[in-house]
Amino acid sequence: MNKQKPLMWIIAGQDSSGGAGIVADLLTTHDFDVTPSVVISALTAQNSQQLLGVEPCSVDFFKLQFDAIAMLQPCAIKVGMLANLEQVDVLTQTLHQLKRQQPDLKVVIDPVLVSSSGYNLGDVERVARFDRLFAEADLITPNIPELMTLTDTSIHSPEDLVKAAQQLAQRCQCAVLAKGGDSSFGERCVDVLCHFGSELVLSAPRIDTAHSHGTGCSLSSAIAAMLAHGYSLFDAVVAGKAYISRGLRLAVGQNSLPGAVAHWGRADQFADYPVIESSKTEIGRRYSALSNWPVAPQTAFARLDEQPGFYPLVDCFEWVEKLLHAGVRTLQLRIKEMAPAALKHCIFQSVQLAKQYRAQLFINDYWQLAIEAGAYGVHLGQEDIAANAVDLEAIARAGIRLGVSSHGEYELLRALALNPSYVAMGQVFATQSKVMPSAALGLTRFRQLCTLVDDCPIVAIGGIDLDNARPVIEAGADGLAVVSALSQSHAYLETIAKFNDIIGE
Numbered sequence: 001m002n003k004q005k006p007l008m009w010i011i012a013g014q015d016s017s018g019g020a021g022i023v024a025d026l027l028t029t030h031d032f033d034v035t036p037s038v039v040i041s042a043l044t045a046q047n048s049q050q051l052l053g054v055e056p057c058s059v060d061f062f063k064l065q066f067d068a069i070a071m072l073q074p075c076a077i078k079v080g081m082l083a084n085l086e087q088v089d090v091l092t093q094t095l096h097q098l099k100r101q102q103p104d105l106k107v108v109i110d111p112v113l114v115s116s117s118g119y120n121l122g123d124v125e126r127v128a129r130f131d132r133l134f135a136e137a138d139l140i141t142p143n144i145p146e147l148m149t150l151t152d153t154s155i156h157s158p159e160d161l162v163k164a165a166q167q168l169a170q171r172c173q174c175a176v177l178a179k180g181g182d183s184s185f186g187e188r189c190v191d192v193l194c195h196f197g198s199e200l201v202l203s204a205p206r207i208d209t210a211h212s213h214g215t216g217c218s219l220s221s222a223i224a225a226m227l228a229h230g231y232s233l234f235d236a237v238v239a240g241k242a243y244i245s246r247g248l249r250l251a252v253g254q255n256s257l258p259g260a261v262a263h264w265g266r267a268d269q270f271a272d273y274p275v276i277e278s279s280k281t282e283i284g285r286r287y288s289a290l291s292n293w294p295v296a297p298q299t300a301f302a303r304l305d306e307q308p309g310f311y312p313l314v315d316c317f318e319w320v321e322k323l324l325h326a327g328v329r330t331l332q333l334r335i336k337e338m339a340p341a342a343l344k345h346c347i348f349q350s351v352q353l354a355k356q357y358r359a360q361l362f363i364n365d366y367w368q369l370a371i372e373a374g375a376y377g378v379h380l381g382q383e384d385i386a387a388n389a390v391d392l393e394a395i396a397r398a399g400i401r402l403g404v405s406s407h408g409e410y411e412l413l414r415a416l417a418l419n420p421s422y423v424a425m426g427q428v429f430a431t432q433s434k435v436m437p438s439a440a441l442g443l444t445r446f447r448q449l450c451t452l453v454d455d456c457p458i459v460a461i462g463g464i465d466l467d468n469a470r471p472v473i474e475a476g477a478d479g480l481a482v483v484s485a486l487s488q489s490h491a492y493l494e495t496i497a498k499f500n501d502i503i504g505e
């Protein structure tokens with residue numbers, strides 16, 4: 001059965017060269033599997049170097065286009081070039097109404113005030129009118145000239161860029177992705193997402209190409225499309241940025257003229273994905289990154305001796321014992337509530353028994369006890385690592401393996417940056433065993449994420465049972481972590497045997 005794609009509205013201008021504007025937007029929506037509806041703001045006569053003219057759409061016809069698509073309820077809206085302030089006002093009202101009816105609607109605005117081909121709608125007076133429009137946005141994506149116009153500041157350094165982005169985010173009460181690609185602050189291109197007290201600093205290599213027309217349109221469309229699919233803002237920005245890096249890498253132009261960024265599918269190579277900077281990296285510090293995500297320790301984490309395979313998570317020694325007797329080779333002790341003395345006893349007892357079986361026993365959360373007990377490995381979530389000042393160097397030096405959770409593109413990149421012994425990805429399917437802050441990935445997205453991982457075992461987790469295990473393995477998992485498939489099984493030995501059969505096929 002064909003699944004309906006999410007709907008996305010695009011409000012933008014037409015570019016006669018096809019490199020930017022609505023053509024770039026449509027090619028992007030195609031690559032991201034969303035169904036577009038279109039409101040044209042203007043016809044433009046332009047190419048990658050020159051803007052020859054703009055023919056704005058009349059306000060009445062601009063409105064009529066909205067009337068025509070009113071029944072096609074969008075999950076996200078991308079706004080690109082607007083031709084005049086009347087259009088800005090009509091759109092502001094339309095978005096205001098739509099957002100009242102549908103509070104989860106996502107709006108991404110690429111404030112096309114200053115384009116690479118010479119378009120300029122941005123003087124200070126006009127900017128004030130845009131503020132009302134931006135108040136309806138979830139995200140705005142200015143480049144440096146636009147950010148300078150919108151904040152009436154000069155940007156000559158990373159500090160200026162961050163300050164201006166924060167100022168705009170505060171003023172308009174929405175997230176701001178400041179695109180630093182035009183800057184000459186360093187060898188790498190750095191984008192900063194300011195988002196209500198948190199921020200994301202992304203860096204990517206500068207790609208030497210003349211074919212960059214349409215990057216701003218394509219990036220904002222890619223982000224809006226990802227939001228339409230229900231991705232988090234951080235995941236959408238990371239995937240959007242990777243899409244542009246891939247497009248720039250593959251762009252060839254036409255007839256030896258500078259041309260447009262390529263639209264040849266979503267990024268499926270790790271190399272196209274940005275680095276997520278933090279206060280622990282040099283670039284992150286220059287851009288005042290707030291995140292304290294650590295860098296990989298000097299000592300590499302020990303590797304797994306065997307692929308994780310069938311990987312049950314249990315909460316007591318009795319289960320550890322039963323599973324080891326049953327021949328399970330990789331398992332996790334995941335205890336959420338136990339008095340400290342009993343907890344320590346349980347961990348030490350389990351580690352000792354697992355050693356006798358030469359099994360790969362991971363201790364969840366309690367990394368200090370895991371080091372003390374000499375455990376095979378520890379498993380940590382991203383909150384555990386970010387919040388608890390985990391001593392990764394101590395874990396690695398003790399020869400203990402590290403597994404790290406991830407729930408999408410952004411967390412996967414952060415996890416891989418630590419060079420862990422395995423990375424867990426979840427929840428693949430909806431789980432009943434834990435309250436999750438994010439939606440299930442589903443098989444398609446899980447498969448896409450797997451393509452980004454080269455040399456690190458992947459453990460799939462969340463809602464995995466005997467009925468859905470096979471496609472998860474086929475999608476790229478090296479291990480299947482389960483809670484309820486085992487704890488709720490009436491015949492656990494049989495269940496283990498069946499999982500092993502599926503994994504071994």
Ligand SMILES: Cc1ncc(COP(=O)(O)OP(=O)(O)O)c(N)n1
Pocket residue numbers: 313332334364365379380381382384403405424425426434459461481
């Ligand atoms: C194999 C595996 N994957 C994911 C998790 C979840 O870890 P975390 O995000 O830290 O959540 P808690 O398990 O601590 O609730 C895991 N434990 N194991």
Ligand SMILES: Cc1nc(C(=O)O)sc1CCOP(=O)(O)O
Pocket residue numbers: 405406407425426427428430431432433434461462463464481482483484485
């Ligand atoms: C502990 C845990 N972590 C998850 C993640 O996605 O990080 S899902 C999960 C629970 C998995 O239980 P079940 O196999 O019963 O769905």
Ligand SMILES: [Mg+2]
Pocket residue numbers: 364365379380381384
């Ligand atoms: Mg945890």
